[in-house]
Amino acid sequence: MSRIxxxxxxxxxxxxxxxxxxxxxxxDGAFMTLLGPSGCGKTTTLRVVSGLEKPQNGIMTIDxxxxxxxxxxxxxxxxxRGLNLVFQSYALWPHMTVYDNIAFGLKIQKMPxxxxxxxxxxxxxxxxIEIYKDRYPTELSGGQQQRVAIxxxxxxxxxxxxLDEPLSNLDAKLRIDMxxxxxxxxxxxxxxxxxxxxxxxxxxxxxxxxxxxxxxxxNQVATPMELYNNPIDLEAADFxxxxxxxxxxxxxxxxxxxxxxxxxxxxxxxxxxxxTDETIPSGEFDCVLALRPEQIGIAxxxxxxxxxxSVYANQPAGSETIVTLKAGKxxxxxxxxxxxxxxxxxxxxxxIDQDKINVYNKxxxxxxxxxx
Amino acid sequence: MAKRxxxxxxxxxxRLKNLILNVVKNPFNMIVLVSxxxxxxxxxxxxxxxxxxxxxxxxxxLRRNPxxxxxQFTLYYWRYMLVSNMxxxxxxxxxxxxxxxxxxxxxxxxxxxxxxxWLMIRTxxxxxxxxxxxxxxxxxxPSWTKALAWLSVFRNSxxxxxxxxxxxxxPVPDWLAYGPIAIVLCMxxxxxxxxxxxxxxxxxxxxxxxxxMGEIQGANKAQILRHITxxxxxxxxxxxxxxxxxxxxxxxxxxxxxxxxxxxxxxxxKMRTYIDNGPQxxxxxxxxxxxxxxALIIFGNQKIVGVxxxxxxxxxxxxxxxxxxxxxxxxxxxxxxxxxxxxAMVMPFFVLIMETFQVTTGGGYAxxxxxxxxxxxxxxxxxxxxxxxxxxRNPEFFSAAWNTVRLSIIASIITAFCGQFLGYISSRxxxxxxxxxxxxxxFIPYLMSGVAxxxxxxSMFSRPHLGGLIPSLYGTFTLIVLTSVVKHFPFASKSGTxxxxxxxxxxxxAADIAGASFWKRxxxxxxxxxxxxxxxxxxxxxxxxxxxxxxxxxxxxxxxRNLSFLAFTYSQEALNQMADAISVVILxxxxxCYIIAHAFGADLGxxxx
Numbered sequence: 001m002s003r004i005x006x007x008x009x010x011x012x013x014x015x016x017x018x019x020x021x022x023x024x025x026x027x028d029g030a031f032m033t034l035l036g037p038s039g040c041g042k043t044t045t046l047r048v049v050s051g052l053e054k055p056q057n058g059i060m061t062i063d064x065x066x067x068x069x070x071x072x073x074x075x076x077x078x079x080x081r082g083l084n085l086v087f088q089s090y091a092l093w094p095h096m097t098v099y100d101n102i103a104f105g106l107k108i109q110k111m112p113x114x115x116x117x118x119x120x121x122x123x124x125x126x127x128x129i130e131i132y133k134d135r136y137p138t139e140l141s142g143g144q145q146q147r148v149a150i151x152x153x154x155x156x157x158x159x160x161x162x163l164d165e166p167l168s169n170l171d172a173k174l175r176i177d178m179x180x181x182x183x184x185x186x187x188x189x190x191x192x193x194x195x196x197x198x199x200x201x202x203x204x205x206x207x208x209x210x211x212x213x214x215x216x217x218x219n220q221v222a223t224p225m226e227l228y229n230n231p232i233d234l235e236a237a238d239f240x241x242x243x244x245x246x247x248x249x250x251x252x253x254x255x256x257x258x259x260x261x262x263x264x265x266x267x268x269x270x271x272x273x274x275x276t277d278e279t280i281p282s283g284e285f286d287c288v289l290a291l292r293p294e295q296i297g298i299a300x301x302x303x304x305x306x307x308x309x310s311v312y313a314n315q316p317a318g319s320e321t322i323v324t325l326k327a328g329k330x331x332x333x334x335x336x337x338x339x340x341x342x343x344x345x346x347x348x349x350x351x352i353d354q355d356k357i358n359v360y361n362k363x364x365x366x367x368x369x370x371x372x
Numbered sequence: 373m374a375k376r377x378x379x380x381x382x383x384x385x386x387r388l389k390n391l392i393l394n395v396v397k398n399p400f401n402m403i404v405l406v407s408x409x410x411x412x413x414x415x416x417x418x419x420x421x422x423x424x425x426x427x428x429x430x431x432x433x434l435r436r437n438p439x440x441x442x443x444q445f446t447l448y449y450w451r452y453m454l455v456s457n458m459x460x461x462x463x464x465x466x467x468x469x470x471x472x473x474x475x476x477x478x479x480x481x482x483x484x485x486x487x488x489x490w491l492m493i494r495t496x497x498x499x500x501x502x503x504x505x506x507x508x509x510x511x512x513x514p515s516w517t518k519a520l521a522w523l524s525v526f527r528n529s530x531x532x533x534x535x536x537x538x539x540x541x542x543p544v545p546d547w548l549a550y551g552p553i554a555i556v557l558c559m560x561x562x563x564x565x566x567x568x569x570x571x572x573x574x575x576x577x578x579x580x581x582x583x584x585m586g587e588i589q590g591a592n593k594a595q596i597l598r599h600i601t602x603x604x605x606x607x608x609x610x611x612x613x614x615x616x617x618x619x620x621x622x623x624x625x626x627x628x629x630x631x632x633x634x635x636x637x638x639x640x641x642k643m644r645t646y647i648d649n650g651p652q653x654x655x656x657x658x659x660x661x662x663x664x665x666x667a668l669i670i671f672g673n674q675k676i677v678g679v680x681x682x683x684x685x686x687x688x689x690x691x692x693x694x695x696x697x698x699x700x701x702x703x704x705x706x707x708x709x710x711x712x713x714x715x716a717m718v719m720p721f722f723v724l725i726m727e728t729f730q731v732t733t734g735g736g737y738a739x740x741x742x743x744x745x746x747x748x749x750x751x752x753x754x755x756x757x758x759x760x761x762x763x764x765r766n767p768e769f770f771s772a773a774w775n776t777v778r779l780s781i782i783a784s785i786i787t788a789f790c791g792q793f794l795g796y797i798s799s800r801x802x803x804x805x806x807x808x809x810x811x812x813x814x815f816i817p818y819l820m821s822g823v824a825x826x827x828x829x830x831s832m833f834s835r836p837h838l839g840g841l842i843p844s845l846y847g848t849f850t851l852i853v854l855t856s857v858v859k860h861f862p863f864a865s866k867s868g869t870x871x872x873x874x875x876x877x878x879x880x881x882a883a884d885i886a887g888a889s890f891w892k893r894x895x896x897x898x899x900x901x902x903x904x905x906x907x908x909x910x911x912x913x914x915x916x917x918x919x920x921x922x923x924x925x926x927x928x929x930x931x932x933r934n935l936s937f938l939a940f941t942y943s944q945e946a947l948n949q950m951a952d953a954i955s956v957v958i959l960x961x962x963x964x965c966y967i968i969a970h971a972f973g974a975d976l977g978x979x980x981x
Contacts, residue, residue, distance in 0.1 A: 052881050052884070071381055071384075072384065072386045073387045073394060074386075074390045078881075078884050078885045079886065084885060085885050087881070089878050091876065091878035093879055093882070093901075094879075094901065095900045104896070105885075105888075108887045108892065152882075156886070
């Protein structure tokens with residue numbers, strides 16, 4: 001268990017600035033997910049934490065002990081940081097059996113043989129792969145190799161467990177099983193976990209906190225639900241959520257501390273209490289309203305607060321139905337639970353709870369009104 | 373913010389200490405440093421020394437340069453070669469011969485190899501397994517034995533004994549028996565294998581779905597070949613072309629065996645005359661011309677087709693390949709193949725082997741003309757022919773055989789080991805300065821033909837350096853080993869790099885995180901995983917060194933000579949049957965090695981010796 005602090009981390013590859021002033025605190029026992037599209041620096045951050053990469057700038061401490069101090073050119077060796085890593089490719093040594101793969105690190109620590117055997121068997125049992133202990137990695141399926149890689153990483157009882165897109169090579173069904181497995185592993189071990197993924201579902205379902213990356217910078221660090229409900233800018237809003245969030249252009253102005261917005265969704269007045277600390281331009285300005293598809297209700301009869309719209313497309317998928325609605329020239333998605341049926345071009349009324357709407361300043365792309 | 377705009381960090385005592393510790397505590401840095409120093413000493417310094425030698429007056433040239441003193445800067449050698457009344461005979465004529473032979477060899481061997489590759493890989497020609505093996509056999513045979521085989525068929529009275537054809541009563545004119553035609557045909561029969569190996573590799577990697585797509589679009593077979601298949605294999609054809617021309621320009625053994633008797637010299641053979649008889653500076657200058665020529669060809673090729681090389685990796689997921697039915701063309705094509713194989717392999721080698729049993733060459737195969745003398749005879753049995761006993765009773769043969777085996781084993785173990793090592797540095801240093809530098813330095817010996825390369829070593833190590841710290845290695849076995857090792861660096865490190873690239877760095881990083889030190893990682897992870905690649909790399913280098921003649925011919929002394937050189941000497945002394953007998957021994961040795969190498973999974977296609 002450990003608390004990790006990254007301060008002003010900069011990393012260059014040649015002239016390529018891949019990490020830009022990363023500041024991040026990972027609390028003891030947290031399940032921190034580094035989320036972002038590929039090439040945004042999340043894996044590099046993980047490798048900096050592990051000690052496989054040396055940043056040109058910044059300081060990192062684990063439990064208050066300095067591990068990186070770029071000013072002093074001090075970088076603690078990976079093995080001295082009390083952590084272990086599960087690679088995306090698993091990196092199982094192909095010439096060693098499953099048992100030897102797991103025992104390797106323990107042997108290097110010069111642990112007594114009986115202790116090694118106990119630890120290896122414990123971690124094999126925890127991952128439920130003890131029957132494969134004498135096989136070679138190539139004789140195992142992808143899911144089994146994944147379990148071996150995790151068993152190898154936890155056998156040394158690391159204070160910090162790093163996972164680099166561990167599920168990306170598994171098929172959809174196995175992925176859901178492994179998500180549950182990892183969640184339990186986190187609880188049972190109580191270890192701090194840093195988890196890298198580009199899959200938002202993995203991030204939202206397992207993490208205690210998510211760090212959202214964008215082009216080498218940290219964009220937002222928040223709990224999964226906060227990140228989902230109030231993405232900090234348009235890009236984050238667009239990245240999180242499936243089906244994707246609806247954007248509707250509007251015009252906004254401050255009236256007596258409240259935000260008054262006009263758009264195809266009608267006129268809204270958002271109370272001052274729901275506004276963020278972002279500075280709001282004076283006078284009228286362009287804004288973007290963002291609304292999650294599941295927050296849009298559909299009424300087939302006229303309702304007072306409903307917005308008259310027409311059905312553009314209708315996609316029932318068993319457990320849910322995605323409906324494309326058209327209001328004026330704007331199209332947006334609504335997600336309904338269960339199996340609904342609408343005729344194309346049918347007239348319906350979209351029912352929207354204005355508290356659930358996010359409003360962004362179109363120019364700065366930042367969130368100015370939170371959903372509550 | 374760009375990196376250079378970062379504020380410069382103050383150099384505190386702590387920072388300095390850590391900076392030094394970071395470099396020193398990492399054994400990898402030390403290894404890179406040591407390797408670069410060694411590479412520099414073994415490749416860059418000899419090259420510079422040779423360049424320098426061509427500008428410095430030597431003792432032996434004083435009488436032709438009155439008033440000059442030893443060690444003085446001079447353009448004498450370059451003038452002698454480029455602008456004196458000798459320069460036509462020294463440089464321009466041999467250069468022209470080299471270029472003509474190289475160009476004609478390329479012109480024959482590239483289309484031949486490519487067509488053979490296409491037949492073997494893409495058509496439904498029958499008997500592929502056997503044919504495919506037979507087609508690559510000529511490549512396993514050293515090129516100079518082909519020259520001997522040629523002589524055994526076409527030899528005429530000019531060299532004192534008749535060959536197979538004259539024995540049949542067919543007169544063979546000199547222009548056919550010796551000189552450019554003979555050289556070009558012999559080299560083509562060797563170097564077509566480059567094109568065969570490279571083009572068949574490319575053809576194998578082409579997904580036949582690409583061609584089927586063309587068919588669906590309505591293209592006929594000729595259009596598919598012209599617009600889809602050919603452009604895809606073009607990069608391989610071009611690299612085969614470059615390799616063939618740069619190799620054939622510098623080939624010594626073939627040109628010497630077939631050209632010297634009638635005074636037909638190429639740059640490589642003329643150069644050796646100068647190295648042996650002086651002025652040596654001229655010889656070195658000529659070898660620099662050869663290096664420049666090879667560099668020009670290779671870099672020219674990279675400039676022109678560099679980017680297109682990436683075609684080679686167009687694989688697609690489907691490895692399935694449908695074969696093109698040859699239909700009515702099958703019989704003529706089979707006939708062509710058989711005639712080719714018969715003329716290129718069966719007949720010359722049959723004649724070569726039979727000649728080792730003949731009393732007089734060209735005297736037919738009647739029992740009265742057959743003897744085992746050349747193999748096991750004693751001197752008093754045949755005093756009128758020769759002063760030498762049969763090769764199996766000749767101590768010279770055994771000493772040469774021992775030298776061949778000893779050289780091959782020692783040099784190839786060292787080379788393969790260094791190759792893996794250099795490969796490790798290049799693969800882990802990809803895109804960093806030390807990785808690129810290593811690759812570039814290691815590539816230099818590739819630019820040099822065997823004769824040019826050994827000339828360089830000869831000039832460097834024939835006198836002591838550093839006040840005797842490096843003694844004169846003239847005439848020593850060590851020098852021959854050293855030359856063979858460094859000359860094979862490019863190939864060995866190429867196979868080492870490929871081997872090391874196949875070992876993911878993550879496997880090492882995982883061990884690093886587990887706490888394994890650099891040496892522990894080497895022993896438990898890298899070496900076990902690199903083992904197979906090491907063995908096949910070793911076997912290929914071994915074979916290449918075993919058949920080597922060009923590279924070591926300059927350094928041979930009576931105590932160090934090997935089988936190839938012995939055969940070459942016998943052939944020059946008109947002891948044809950014995951030269952043939954030695955060639956046959958080498959052939960068998962190399963074939964056995966290939967079979968062993970094959971059993972270890974070594975891929976012939978990777979050997980570019």
